[in-house]
Amino acid sequence: MRTAAPYALLDAVRENLTRLYGVRTVELLLADYSLTVLQQVTDLPHTADPLPVHTSAPGRAFGSQQPFTEAGPDGSPAVVHLPVTVRGDRLGVLSLAVEGVELAPDLQEEFSEIAEMLGHHIVVAERDTDLYLQARRKDRLTLAAEMQWQLLPARACTREEYAIGAQLEPAYAIHGDNFDWSATEDRLTLTITNGMGEGIDASLLTNLAINALRNARRAGVDIADQAALADQAVYGQYRGEAHVSVLLLEFHLDTGLVEIVDAGSPQLLQLRDGNVRHVPFEAQLPLGLADDTPYRAQRIRVERGDRLIFVSDGVHAVASKAGEAYGAAALARAILATRLLPAAEVPRAVLTELADHRGDEPQDDALVVCLDWNGRHPAPADASPA
Numbered sequence: 001m002r003t004a005a006p007y008a009l010l011d012a013v014r015e016n017l018t019r020l021y022g023v024r025t026v027e028l029l030l031a032d033y034s035l036t037v038l039q040q041v042t043d044l045p046h047t048a049d050p051l052p053v054h055t056s057a058p059g060r061a062f063g064s065q066q067p068f069t070e071a072g073p074d075g076s077p078a079v080v081h082l083p084v085t086v087r088g089d090r091l092g093v094l095s096l097a098v099e100g101v102e103l104a105p106d107l108q109e110e111f112s113e114i115a116e117m118l119g120h121h122i123v124v125a126e127r128d129t130d131l132y133l134q135a136r137r138k139d140r141l142t143l144a145a146e147m148q149w150q151l152l153p154a155r156a157c158t159r160e161e162y163a164i165g166a167q168l169e170p171a172y173a174i175h176g177d178n179f180d181w182s183a184t185e186d187r188l189t190l191t192i193t194n195g196m197g198e199g200i201d202a203s204l205l206t207n208l209a210i211n212a213l214r215n216a217r218r219a220g221v222d223i224a225d226q227a228a229l230a231d232q233a234v235y236g237q238y239r240g241e242a243h244v245s246v247l248l249l250e251f252h253l254d255t256g257l258v259e260i261v262d263a264g265s266p267q268l269l270q271l272r273d274g275n276v277r278h279v280p281f282e283a284q285l286p287l288g289l290a291d292d293t294p295y296r297a298q299r300i301r302v303e304r305g306d307r308l309i310f311v312s313d314g315v316h317a318v319a320s321k322a323g324e325a326y327g328a329a330a331l332a333r334a335i336l337a338t339r340l341l342p343a344a345e346v347p348r349a350v351l352t353e354l355a356d357h358r359g360d361e362p363q364d365d366a367l368v369v370c371l372d373w374n375g376r377h378p379a380p381a382d383a384s385p386a
Helices: 006-021 057-064 105-125 131-135 143-151 199-218 223-238 326-337 346-358
Strands: 025-031 037-040 068-070 078-086 089-098 156-158 162-169 177-183 187-195 244-252 257-263 267-272 275-279 298-301 307-311 366-373
Touching: 006 025, 006 089, 006 105, 025 078, 037 057, 057 068, 057 078, 057 089, 078 105, 089 105, 089 156, 105 131, 143 177, 143 199, 162 177, 162 346, 177 199, 177 366, 187 199, 187 366, 199 223, 199 244, 223 244, 223 257, 267 326, 275 326, 307 326, 307 346, 326 346, 346 366
Parallel strands: none
Antiparallel strands: 025 037, 025 089, 068 078, 078 089, 156 162, 162 366, 177 187, 187 244, 244 257, 257 298, 267 275, 267 307, 307 366
16 A cells, blocks of 8 residues: 555555455445445446445444444355544445455454555545545535535544544535644644635635634644634734634643633533533634734633533524524433434534424534543553653
8 A cells, every 4th residue: 555556545455455365355435525425436436326324234334433244145255344444533434345254353353454554545645636535425515615624634533532523514515614623742722613604705714714723823822822813814814804703722631621712603512421511601702803802711621521512503503493593402402312422423413413403404504523531541650651
């Protein structure tokens, strides 16, 4: 895989699995942008029918993040489906037709390692080829959505201290909602953004805000100054005629302390000990609304086992046909109903509940981010320093 051309990773894997292991067929399926189907990677995208995530054998491996073996009919080779995942970000499934229904544990472990390695190489290869991005599309993205998805760090991330999952809807026509995160050894910075407007205008506004926040973060300033510098960038471009709602958080991984700047409409809900509560903050002006706005960070502390759900106004402010705002009670019910799911699956499940609540086509972007806080486990008392 290291020597293969970026567009030929699957060919390299197929050739070597066939030669070294006697594998009959090798297929790579990638999750689409809406996380509802798995699509086969081929030279010509869309030539194979997509497989549903929730009712197919590859989907079982994708959902469980465990290998799943499907017995072949009439003595044909069994197919083992292996999750292709990079640091918690679920890309898809590698499916191998092999002789025999039962695989030796060491062989299954080798296949799983190959699938994981393939995922890492796909992430790198996407800098040089569109093949894998094209294969994820069951529909055409709008230009605004193309810009928004290209901004994202990933859709999930897992570390010892936390697990994150996130999803945007409508996946193929998102406008101004977005999220971003970055971690160091001791800090996790998480940003939930909602640019005003529609279409390309909203996407351009959000692009400016996220890159201004990244530029300030990479300069090493605290989150209050990050917000202030991004505010200046947005105001300098739009002179108050457009603004971006932002919830900006910095987690201290060793203590659970969280510094927060609330500058707009995204909201935070916390699931702790089986209870869901809205976590209020002192509201500050959205980025770009006024010139030279000062921002102040507030503080909370998270505990091991906490689940934090971040939602845009396209989630908590949506009303049902009966007039009930989703954020009033239905969102709390959805969070409780998904409490046993891993963080990577929660946003998709909550957005499905939202669609049922809304009852018609979305009128606004909807963003859900789930963060499970595990905390940093202290080193044993007798451990010597590295």
